[in-house]
Amino acid sequence: MQPERSHSLFTLPTEHSRSSLLGSCHPHSHIMFLKTHKTASSTVLNLLYRFGEERGLQFALPLGYQFGYPLPFIAQRVKGYRGPQGVEFDIMGNHMRFNKPEVEKVMPPDTFYFSILRDPVALAESSYAYYKNVAPAFRRAKGLGDFADNPYKYYDPRLRNNHYARNLMWFDFGLDHTANFSLALAKRGVAAVRRNFNLILISEYFDQSMVLLRHALCWPLDAVVSFSLNARQQVSSGRVGWASKTATPMVLSEKQRLKLREWNALDWHLYKVFNLTFWQEVDRFGHSRMETEVGLLRTKREVLTRICLRDGGRPIEANRIRDKAIRPFQSGLVKILGYELQPGLDNATWDACLRMIRPEIQYKDLLDLLQFPQPKQLAVDVGLTIKETSLLRTEGHGGKHLVERDWDGTTLFRNQTLEQVDSKGRLR
Numbered sequence: 001m002q003p004e005r006s007h008s009l010f011t012l013p014t015e016h017s018r019s020s021l022l023g024s025c026h027p028h029s030h031i032m033f034l035k036t037h038k039t040a041s042s043t044v045l046n047l048l049y050r051f052g053e054e055r056g057l058q059f060a061l062p063l064g065y066q067f068g069y070p071l072p073f074i075a076q077r078v079k080g081y082r083g084p085q086g087v088e089f090d091i092m093g094n095h096m097r098f099n100k101p102e103v104e105k106v107m108p109p110d111t112f113y114f115s116i117l118r119d120p121v122a123l124a125e126s127s128y129a130y131y132k133n134v135a136p137a138f139r140r141a142k143g144l145g146d147f148a149d150n151p152y153k154y155y156d157p158r159l160r161n162n163h164y165a166r167n168l169m170w171f172d173f174g175l176d177h178t179a180n181f182s183l184a185l186a187k188r189g190v191a192a193v194r195r196n197f198n199l200i201l202i203s204e205y206f207d208q209s210m211v212l213l214r215h216a217l218c219w220p221l222d223a224v225v226s227f228s229l230n231a232r233q234q235v236s237s238g239r240v241g242w243a244s245k246t247a248t249p250m251v252l253s254e255k256q257r258l259k260l261r262e263w264n265a266l267d268w269h270l271y272k273v274f275n276l277t278f279w280q281e282v283d284r285f286g287h288s289r290m291e292t293e294v295g296l297l298r299t300k301r302e303v304l305t306r307i308c309l310r311d312g313g314r315p316i317e318a319n320r321i322r323d324k325a326i327r328p329f330q331s332g333l334v335k336i337l338g339y340e341l342q343p344g345l346d347n348a349t350w351d352a353c354l355r356m357i358r359p360e361i362q363y364k365d366l367l368d369l370l371q372f373p374q375p376k377q378l379a380v381d382v383g384l385t386i387k388e389t390s391l392l393r394t395e396g397h398g399g400k401h402l403v404e405r406d407w408d409g410t411t412l413f414r415n416q417t418l419e420q421v422d423s424k425g426r427l428r
């Protein structure tokens, strides 16, 4: 692993305590993160991107923005992959449908595998809002409550993209999400996940997850401090719910929540089992030690919020973000929020802060450009700003009409050029 470039913003005086550095262990740099959908995985990917970029590590990147999803992953989907004897990659983390034998062709044998799970009901809310127009089962329902009342009325497993509507995590782990629930099947799935992954994080306990992760990877505390990315705009008052683009709050009844849990029984089983495993890990780690580290992490996040972010760090709607190059991708019914940086930051601070809020798509483009410089970009220093790289990317790929086709030929919304972002004021 290459030496870390200096990033003074993160080296506060308190950071030299033993609790933020991990003694004699050696930081892992061969990492595979299965980026499950709607589980806070973009926030996790951001810290992998930061860690790798700061240390000049090689990312296994997709040709577009995901590895041929929803088809099972194959090694040929990795940009620059030249067979098992070729380039050695360090970090892999973009969306894929997991397929271990193929991943093993790309990643070194000592790779650390981890992923993240979320309560399937919260995940269904997030997925419904985001994939409303993409999954036929969601498209036809009047709302998530209506869908939950009678999912069979809307769901046809044969239709493309309906995997977003049922057992999405199970699907992402490469398991058969259309199978009817049975305990034997659920246990086999859990066993497969245990066999293939070193650590499973839980979105609801994000900060505790980050502490376990950093200890498992032997990373400094700074590396796992993050701002929540990819959040939906929430209703400002009332209980659980979210605001649609027409600002109508959508609230599920308890009965509907139970029904969604039953509908996603395989995911619910996965979540329950790994939630238990997670807390067993915390037991082993020690609860008071965990409390101390979570406290440190939160303090650090607060400090960075004050330094880096405008408006006290409150995420805002994409069209209110003045720098169009850091607007998050928009999809479905809801507004996906982003951040603005404090004005007047010095260059080094601006760079460090920008890394933490740079949306996934723009960050992937930047890393892609660093790893695969275009001929006319070779002269450009690696310390590019996102504004500069966005511009280069657009030029480098020949202008406005870069549209990625999915596996069956349909257009992937995500792959828009930033010229399109500029003209429409958002990423689609």
Ligand SMILES: Nc1ncnc2c1ncn2[C@@H]1O[C@H](COP(=O)(O)OS(=O)(=O)O)[C@@H](OP(=O)(O)O)[C@H]1O
Pocket: 036, 037, 038, 039, 040, 041, 042, 043, 122, 125, 126, 127, 203, 204, 206, 227, 228, 229, 230, 231, 232, 233
């Ligand atoms: N730190 C942290 N803790 C808890 N939850 C978090 C965090 N960061 C992001 N989020 C929430 O994760 C949801 C987005 O998930 P993903 O980034 O995995 O979505 S995606 O599949 O990449 O589109 C999205 O959930 P919803 O807001 O419910 O849609 C985010 O708000």
